[in-house]
Amino acid sequence: MQVPFRLLNALRLHTEIGLVAAMAVAMATFSATPLVLAPLAAEFEVSTATAALFSAAQLGSFVVGSWTAGRVVDPSRRLFVISLVTLSAANVVAAFVGSFVVLVVTRSVSGLALGVLTWLAYSQVFGDDERTGDITTVGPLTAVVSTPIIGVLLELGDVRAVFLVLAGVSLVPLVWVSTIVVPDRTPAGRNRAVRAALVVIAALNIATLGGSAVFVFMGAIAADRYGMSALVISLAFSANALVSIPAARFRGRRRFAGGYFALTGVCAVISTQADQTAVLWVVLCVWGVAFWMAVPGSYTLLAERSRFP
Structure with missing residues (x-):
């Protein structure tokens, strides 16, 4: 029973708990994808291949957010909060939407917020092996716990309950809003790729x-x-x-x-x-x-x- 608490204490020694919690939220969201695919196809009466478009939209926006955020914004507590609130709002809308097209849009917004959060987390631990290890390991650790919970939700309720729970969980990291460090943006020369x-x-x-x-x-x-x-x-x-x-x-x-x-x-x-x-x-x-x-x-x-x- 004490293992989760010992693990949390170990992570606190190296990494801000808000960053760890944000990465846990990201992993919980992505780990839900393969589980909700078939229920969503049945809910909106579309094929499994068509239903997978919501995953493609979410992943595509995630890539855009994580790759471009560093070029257009600076890390900040405000950005951290906005990303979490946006993620929660997208999940709430997904829980009540009646159109599959709108669902895809909500997952695209969700992916963008997740990408920004991931970039924020790694921007704070870059160059520190211990803290980077904490951020990396929280992914599979979260999936161990989150996937059975999602399975129970699907057994007891429906796919919309999953989105509502994700919406609530997305706000949890706000309890530990991290002190975000702005990196030095001194221009540096770039070397040609090998x-x-x-x-x-x-x-x-x-x-x-x-x-x-x-x-x-x-x-x-x-x-x-x-x-x-x-x-x-x-x-x-x-x-x-x-x-x-x-x-x-x-x-x-x-x-x-x-x-x-x-x-x-x-x-x-x-x-x-x-x-x-x-x-x-x-x-x-x-x-x-x-x-x-x-x-x-x-x-x-x-x-x-x-x-x-």
Whole structure:
């Protein structure tokens, strides 16, 4: 019973609790995606492929927010608060909207807010390995807890209840509004990218986006092909997150990042071809370990292949 409290105390030693809470909210929102995909398709009477547009809109806006925020705004407490309130409002609207098009718009707004929050968090811990590790690890830790809760909500209520809970959770980090440090914006010269580094970046993007696309549909696959309930599916995703934690915190040298990415591809193929529930559980667990061994390993490879990492 004391493990969560000890973990929270450990995080407080290195990282502002508001930043950690904001990243937990982001992970809870994204971990809900594969679980609510099939219910949303049924709710709005659209195909699963069409329903996935809400995920694409959210992820696309997230990328825009996280990549461009640093170019147009400075980190600030005000931006932190605005992003959280916007995220909560988007979830409230999503809970009551009657049009699928409007739902997609709300998820786009949600993704933008999540992107800004993620950029804010990493801008405050950049260069500090301990604090960066705290921010990175809170993702799988949150998924372990949030996915079963979402599964229970879907079993007891409907998909709209999930959005209402996310709306409330989005306001929790406001209790610990962090002191945001504005980084030095002294202009610095840029170095031309090394061709080998560009290849690594391209491969990393392709592998990550491809894996994410399959993972989003995993909830629908588990329900349609394996006949799993929302609660059982959520527990499988929780297991995926749980086994990912040691891989995310691994301190040794991560060799063969490409091999780990290839393993995630094998897992994706098996998940769509097998017909045993136990196989899906194993695949999800192996996928989690392989992914979190691959991504940091890819960044290490990128640094080795870059002239100015």
